[in-house]
Amino acid sequence: MKEMYFDAVVIGGGAAGMAAAQELDQAGFSCAIIEREEQLGGILTQCIHNGFGLIEFKEELTGPEFAERVEERLQGTTIRIFTATTVMEMETTADPKLLYCYSAQWGILRLSCRLVVLAMGCRERNRGNIRIPGDRPAGVYTAGLAQRLVNIEGYVPGKDIVIIGSGDIGLIMARRMSWVGCKVHAVVEILPYPSGLTRNIVQCLNDFDIPLYLSHLTTNIIGRDRVEGVEITPIENGALMHEKAFTIPCDTVLLSVGLVPENELSKVAGVELNPMTNGPQVDSMLMTNVPGVFACGNVLHVHDLVDYVVEESRRAGASAAQWLKGRRPQHEARLKVGANVRYVAPGRVDLQADNKIYLRSLIVKNDALLEVKVNSRVVKSQKKSHIQPSEMIELHLSPKDLEAAIGAPDPLVEIAIN
Ligand SMILES: Cc1cc2nc3c(=O)[nH]c(=O)nc-3n(C[C@H](O)[C@H](O)[C@H](O)COP(=O)(O)OP(=O)(O)OC[C@H]3O[C@@H](n4cnc5c(N)ncnc54)[C@H](O)[C@@H]3O)c2cc1C
Structure with missing residues (x-):
């Protein structure tokens, strides 16, 4: 050894x-x-x-x-x-x-x-992670694997494509598969808003006339040996509209359902x-x-x-x-996730240094207010013209912003979006 x-x-x-x-x-x-x-x-x-x-x-x-x-x-x-x-x-x-x-x-x-x-x-999360019902035919790939096959191995895994999930890799692969001559029939997203960056929606779907079905669940992957289609069911007011379900024929499904x-x-x-x-x-x-x-x-x-x-x-x-x-x-405070925030990283701030924090919101909102509280008192607020979960938010906290926490026993800094 x-x-x-x-x-x-x-x-x-x-x-x-x-x-x-x-x-x-x-x-x-x-x-x-x-x-x-x-x-x-x-x-x-x-x-x-x-x-x-x-x-x-x-x-x-x-x-x-x-x-x-x-x-x-x-x-x-x-x-x-x-x-x-x-x-x-x-x-x-x-x-x-x-x-x-x-x-x-x-x-x-x-x-x-x-x-x-x-x-x-x-x-990448895969089919098992999101439990899509249906058969287990060939032709189901994660979008990143398909990207590797096309871009590095020179192998195009199908012709008629449906992409499940509107994460960035799926959006980029919608454009890539179109460029290599495939027909991308749809991108299907369970959420009422896209999971990927806005620039990718515009450049990878809109520019190629690829339909994006928001608030739609993939309820079945059809096909015994090879994928033949996917069944898609709309969601309205939180309920699946089974009577409005429809099938999109395809030979390949790409999953872009998170990392x-x-x-x-x-x-x-x-x-x-x-x-x-x-x-x-x-x-x-x-x-x-x-x-x-x-x-x-x-x-x-x-x-x-x-x-x-x-x-x-x-x-x-x-x-x-x-x-x-x-x-x-030496002097740290815990960071607490407040209203409408999914996570903050890191989990602590240094009270005597400049801190850079990345966070993600849970909501899509125009004219949002990012608010920082130290032990329940607002010490910083920032207007954001638009926020959405797919776009990371950057926040700087200086020793001056955090001075109220110095000397407090077990200080807590809370970040919220209103
Ligand atoms: C499809 C896709 C499209 C993207 N598009 C954009 C874009 O347009 N613009 C943009 O700015 N960003 C984009 N990103 C995001 C960006 O590329 C990534 O966030 C960034 O490259 C991640 O870097 P990383 O070093 O954290 O991880 P990685 O690049 O994943 O590197 C991790 C490395 O660790 C290695 N590794 C893991 N485990 C072990 C182990 N046990 N032993 C040894 N090695 C190990 C892996 O082999 C890998 O090489 C995209 C990402 C993806 C997936």
Whole structure:
């Protein structure tokens, strides 16, 4: 068994892992990235559409171009990159922490380190997760798998397509499948509003005349050997209108019904998860409940834009470096999810530093008011012209905003949308 030591090990070589590792290297710590695929870049490598990088690079890039730009920043660093290497198990309570990896080059590899950054991304929910009734014919794919087949393997999985769920991957695949000559008959969404970004509704559905059925449930996948159609039932006032159900003939169904942070490893390592995000609970330094284990990117919470992934992961890498230098958060307050907020990340704020918080709303609303309360008193409010669950909201809280919490026993900061 090959053994090596690093100050820090980053699990996952997507945008998040690369950005976090760069910060640790810059701070002078030895660092390794472990990536199970053969190249760095993560999910970006299969996203050949543009729309990436407007914030980070001030230009519109494709996914692979964005990944390349982030990877270029690693040139000249001493970061050790292990591709085709999977972290199988970790022991994080002892010092040093131990990671057991399987590597195509080395076989079993045991890494010891003082600190771990979790950056394993997320994976797609599948048919089993949403329990669509019907037969089990061939022709049902998750949208991300179909994207990989079309964009990387050069295989088009069908001709007549129905997409279930209006998440961003499904919307992007509606356009992609149209471009490769398929007929996309419909996108079907159970909610009364789309789950994906507005720009993707416009550019991927409206521009291609693809109908979007909101408030419609897929009640059956029809077909014995191969998909022959899907039965769709409208929902009105919360009730299924069975008498209005209809069938859309198709040979392929793509599912775009949500992403789940990939935290099997984290759970085994004793990392506590937030039930709303399925990602780790983290403090103001983006550290989990396990000392020296940090988390960032889609493994922490599912982001809409990679630019935010990189921003958050740089912060995680920088605070991980500070942790290695001995810094510990001194004055923190718990963040509480208030009315109409689905989640906030991180779960704590530092009362003596500038805090960046990402949150998602539970509602679609115009002229909304984002309100921050410290121990029930409003300390900050911000008008938002439009909010919707698919778009992450950014919030900055400075020491001045939070000064009412200083000295209070167990201070609580609540974020609500009205
Ligand atoms: C289809 C799709 C379209 C998108 N479109 C846009 C867009 O237009 N604009 C935009 O800004 N953003 C878009 N995004 C979002 C953005 O691409 C992602 O949020 C971002 O790239 C996620 O980065 P990450 O590093 O957190 O995760 P990932 O890119 O998923 O990277 C995680 C990495 O960890 C590795 N890994 C996991 N477990 C292990 C293990 N045990 N051992 C070793 N390695 C492991 C994985 O192989 C993977 O490479 C899109 C995302 C998808 C899926």
